Amino acid sequence: MKVKVLSRNPDDYVRETKLDIQRVPRNYDPTLHPFEVNREYIRALNATKLERVFAKPFLTSLDGHRDGVNCMAKHTKSLSTLLSGSCDGEVKMWDLTKRECVRTLQAHEGFVRGMVVGYCGTFFYTTGDDKTIKKWKMEAPGYGEEEEPLNTILGKTVFTGLDHHRKDGVFATCGQQVDIWDEQRSTPIRSFTWGVDSFSCVRFNPVETELLASCASDRSIVLYDMRESAPLKKVIMTMRSNTLCWNPMEAYHFTCSNEDYNLYTYDMRYLKRPATVHMDHVSAVLDVDYSPTGKEFVSASFDKTIRIFLKDGGHSREVYHTKRMQHVICVKWSADNKYILSGSDEMNIRLWKANAAEKLGVLAPRERRATNYSEKLKEKYQHHPQVRRIARHRHLPKNIHHQSKELRVMRESRQRKERNVLKHSKPGSVPFVSEREKHVVTVVK
């Protein structure tokens, strides 16, 4: 009699080393695992809930300034170093890992208006209300040495902004005019004027490094090419833009923060209308900075909040606020895409996570896989009302909430009126103006 013995190949169930995961044979027959959509939906729902539970974006606040923080600068080579300048002319250097101030220097009398770190990271420039541009060494002076700038340039007028070229020893300032300076010279190598007498911000394009853009007090944004003798183009908007920031991954996109509570992303080739209007703030937007991946940007507002927008999203995906944070004047996105730094009126610099629910530190492979999976689930089920409701729920301070409601009502009534006017007038006599076109007055060639 032949006896059939049930036997299995040990290769199928014995693992090679102890460190391997136990091999689990799996039958993927869909009939054995029914209700896949429903189960995944529940998982997605739970993932979103957990995300909200773990969303604790605030990491730390760096205090030490004796006046409001007016400007900040990221170090180009070191992630842990941050420079901040306050309204009393003091500049502080921070070590973010230790969360402490490592160096303090009295750079200017009056405001520190602008600050930028050179491309090599060994020096930085500051400019202030005392009409000077000062170049400082990154290292602290040795024992017994005095804190002195490497170089001081005395200007005729106040400089309000400063930016450094990404690769060359060239920097740009703005004040009554936009000046391009060589590091080696004490006079600007080029000055641009175009009928305006005060600029608030100038920024180099990080990709096409010879291009610049500036915000002027006549509500305009002006584009320049460093190689040309004249500016390129100017767009005048309904309200003044405070700052602007170029997208570090897309050469022709920049975003400006406007006084009319909105941010506008422009394609520099088509200035007639912004590519996107980003709404949500309830007060003037004071500063904007792109994430280094170019996918998102963060904005600081007078309404005491920070908001994170997708680069092509009309509304913010995130809002950060704390009870103690006052008007946020400057904001930066750290170069590793993980953190956001905000400097505000009440003398503090705050460190936030860029993704509120993200776990910091090293993830185990299984952990990473689990997070990836839940991220994908959330993305997949994002349109489902329950998921969306949970994912989009944010707590807002009362006054901001009310203001936003008020603004919404105002906007709606305005829209209603426009609609009615359009409806009750002769067809063709009242043109339809889209939201994007509304805010551009004219483009000056």
Next chain:
Amino acid sequence: MIDMAKVSKKNMKKETIVKKSRGMTESSAATEPRVVYDDGDDEEEHLNEENLSSEEEQEGEDGASDERKRQKLLEAISALGGKRKNKLGERSEAAVHMSEFTVNADGGGDKVDLSDLIGNIDKTQAVPNKTKNQLKTLQQNEKTIETPLSKQESERIQRNVAFHKVATEVTQWKGIIQQNQKAEQLIFPLNQEPSGPRAMETVVTCWKAQTPLEQEIFSLLSANKQPIHNPILTPVEEATLKAMSFEEAKVRRAELQKARALQSYYEAKSRRERKIKSKKYHKVLNKAKRKDFLKQFETMVKTDPAAALEELNKMELARMKERMSLKHQNSGKWAKSKAIMAKYDEGARKAMQQQLEVNKDLTQKLVTSLNNDQEEEEEEEGGNPEVIPEFVNDAEQGVDSSNPWMRGKLFESPTEREVSDTVDFTEEGPGIMVNTAEEEEDDDEEGTEEERLLREFDHRRRLRQAEEADIVAVITVEHEEENKAAGACVSVLEEEEEENKAAAACVSVLEEDEEENKAAAACVSVLEEEEEEEEELSKFKSVFQGIANTHLDAEVEKAEETADTNHVDTHLEEGLMRIRTLEDVALLSQMESVADQTPVQPLTSPTTENMLSTTKMVGKNSKRKRGIELKQVLTKESKVIQVPLALTVEDKEDSDEMLDQRGLIKEAFAGDNVISDFLKDKRKQEDVGKPKVVDLTLPGWGEWGGMGHKPSRNKRRKFRIRTVPRPPRKDQHLPSVIISEKRNSSISLHQVNSLPSPFVNHTQFESTIRSPIGRMWNTEQTVNKITNPKVVTQMGAIIEPMAKEELMKNKKQVSTGNSSGVEPIKTKPMKHTKKK
């Protein structure tokens, strides 16, 4: 006015004088301009002017103010005339402005003509002719040069040009930006250093050989192009590494893989072929090979005679070997045994003859242009084997002649004949068999008419047989097809039969399609009807279909698949008609999964007509759709056997166990009658949905009323309000299902009610939702692939802005991609893995 004309004349004169004086000055350099004036009156005039000018300075405003006023007046008048023209910028000699007070109103005198300046250029020899000509043409040209643009305008143009330049420059990035937007995954920092150990020379750059020994060694190494630092690649290897990009490497690898696969296939094939034992097969194969080879050889003779000669030599060698050896000579053990048998056995004789044929084949000289007659003769000689027993020779003769006893020859198939025939023998189809036979007859004189007749008969018989066989084959095929097709609807047919027989008080019908596949067992159970549910039950039926498909042949499976797909299709179509929102999808998917899970599969039972038509239509390809329409089978009087609702898979082996199980279930659910409850429920649902008749007749209204006085029929008809009947319920034909057509608000909370933006239609959206991404439903690799995050950043790495090099890289990549025609599989924006 006359006066003015005079003055102008005077001026003209004066000018000529000046010209003259110019000529003078040119000829004689050192003369004072004052002295040049030689005409008397002119000089006086000039002197007067001079005086005037000097007087003006001295005298004061009188004359001057008059003159100015006049000038102003004139200007005002001229301005009145029309639009003001752009005044051309004028250049004039200072010498002409002797006095601004004597200037004429028209200002003609002030203008310096080109002719005035170059009038006497003809006379001077120093000026070359070419310049003179140029000046002349210039003189003729009346046009004035336009004024330069205003500063604002010129700046605007400048700006415009600069802007367009910049815009085109910036537009170059469009490709990269779009690529990045579309990319499945972006890994930041973009220009990442390759991980792993770095090359030693990159790390240690300043180290140098110092001692003489070291220097000697290094010189040797460098001379031989060997790696200097320990485990690093040689320059050649490095070059190859650099030469091959990631994409190329991928393509190359794919090619290699393919080649390897092909090789393995080929190996397997040859192994398989080698294992084939059929001699005939090998014979045919060898022959084909030989033929091929001959063909090739012929072509080779034309194209490459040297190689052909070589081949010929080889063949010759093979032939020699064959001749030397005793192979195929009928001298072996086998041949001897056959020889003994040959007397009695036809087959043996034939085999031996074949053997000899093979020998002949192999030892035959090839007839090519290269060999000569002698060899042919030799071949003929060689053709007769020396060591052959007699009967073999007889047999051979028998082959050659048409031996009446060699019936085998008659039955030989053409292929066999081919095998046995020599090279010069032409192939013959079966149609010309007789002819060939005749030929053979001609060849051999022994042939008789008898034989011919025999052959003819034989041929006819074979033809007939072949026809029959064909028919039979067709029939069998048809039969098979029928079986296949009919298998699905056997049950239906049987039902029809039963219907025809009319009756069928029964019943529970257990059906097994044994003659077909023994695969599906349909268990039809009719359930007990209760008194109040009599009419209900005639409609009701439940069909339990146990599917035990352990050994289905391929055809059955195929049929099953088609049937399944049909089934799914119909479901999908229904879905398309019905599904509006995701909630329906969810419901649907749930239902599907439920249906999948439970083997109890309710079959639709439309009316008999429907059923018939559908079976006619579908019957052929839907094999698995077997179920019995209880409606047809059952009538009210049916005798009932109660079968519990549990799944009843009919397995013959363990039917006892099943019975036990059944008994158990029966015991367990002895108290509650599930099915009747279900039926009640369903009927309740239906009743609720049914339109109700509202009777609004008021007795006594408009006519007599009172006890026993009914309102007239007319009135009743008038006031009875019938609501419009609802559309038929969806579960109308589904006996064991209740489909609620009410919207469930608790579910709708979780459902998407508008199409999200990136999707164009709801099916798209549904399909994305429907496919699960978890590792419960997908393999590990798929899950990893699906759940890859869109943006990956490295911890603690500074992400630099996009560098210009990326643009160059992209351009290069695009160009190479176009040239090679290789599409990158994954649209990663930058090739980070590419060599660095």
